[in-house]
Amino acid sequence: MIEKVILVRPRGFCAGVERAIKIVEDCLQIFGKPVYVKHEIVHNKHVVDSLTKKGAITVNTVEEIPQNATAVFSAHGSPPQDFEKARQKNIRLIDATCPLVSKVHLEVHRYANQGYTILYIGHKGHVEADGVCAELPGKLHLIETIKDIEEIRMNKEEEDDKEKNQNNDNKKGVYLTQTTLSVDETKEIIAALKKRFPNIKEPPSEDICYATTNRQAAIKELAKNVDVIFVIGSKNSSNSRRLAETAQKTGKTAFLIDDVNGIKKEMFKDAKIIGLSAGASVPEYLVQQAVEYFVNLGAKKEELNVLNEVMTFKEPLELIKIKREQKGI
Ligand code: SF4
Incomplete structure (x- = not known):
């Protein structure tokens, strides 16, 4: 119940x-x-x-x-x-x-003009990553996982260095990221990057955007208080997927659903408390439809306000x- x-x-x-x-x-x-x-x-x-x-x-x-x-x-x-x-x-x-995506496009050129090799952490094939990578075709390194770091050659001179058996891991590099990544996974990738390239430069401000960061922080708090979490969002939405994954990583059962029609009774059969969140591209009426579904089953509605956002x-x-x-x- x-x-x-x-x-x-x-x-x-x-x-x-x-x-x-x-x-x-x-x-x-x-x-x-x-x-x-x-x-x-x-x-x-x-x-x-x-x-x-x-x-x-x-x-x-x-x-x-x-x-x-x-x-x-x-x-x-x-x-x-x-x-x-x-x-x-x-x-x-x-x-x-x-504007937070445009900021990353501008950073690519600013650092390239200063002679930096750009290491971009993002998802291959995602439209945001494709747009950023197209700023410097063939010159920017796309990193999806820690494993990709092994393959990085800081610039074309690397091939020469390799032949001369030199290590070029201290060449001038900067990392930038997609705006909608998992905050925790990205921290791990950045730690591995810093290990391989100790002098790598950080972006002047965090590239993972405030909305992605705040929703992931909030869902971790939510997870402490509920049995099952439903994240409303489309499967092709990077920030919605990362939000559902963040919830799952807390150890709680979490589902990514498009809307109320994605909720099935077997998903919450042993649960007493349901948590709800929604990705950054999800209209509020979809959340309210899901709330109504549970209220109609006898649930009491509560709000958990983790953070206030004032961005426009x-x-x-x-x-x-x-x-x-x-x-x-
Ligand atoms: S999630 Fe929203 S705020 Fe963040 S980069 Fe995308 S559109 Fe901008």
């Missing part, structure tokens, strides 16, 4: 996701249908479906966007080549890249400019 359902805070939408969704909605309102969105605006099926109903068309490449159309690039960031392709097609482009991001300058022009300011 379920006694309680505990909702942890912070959960759900982060500032970058709220900003990206609003950009698409504003574009639909200002320019009318259709607005093309390159890549899912955020990794959540419900958000994408709702914007599709309003007139957004999600595509995977710039090639699929017609000449002169209005387009938004997703919150995950894009390769610089895509901006050039959009320019050549005279696309009216509004970039919804989260400004809308893109190009959109501010268009809005001002419309108002004749």
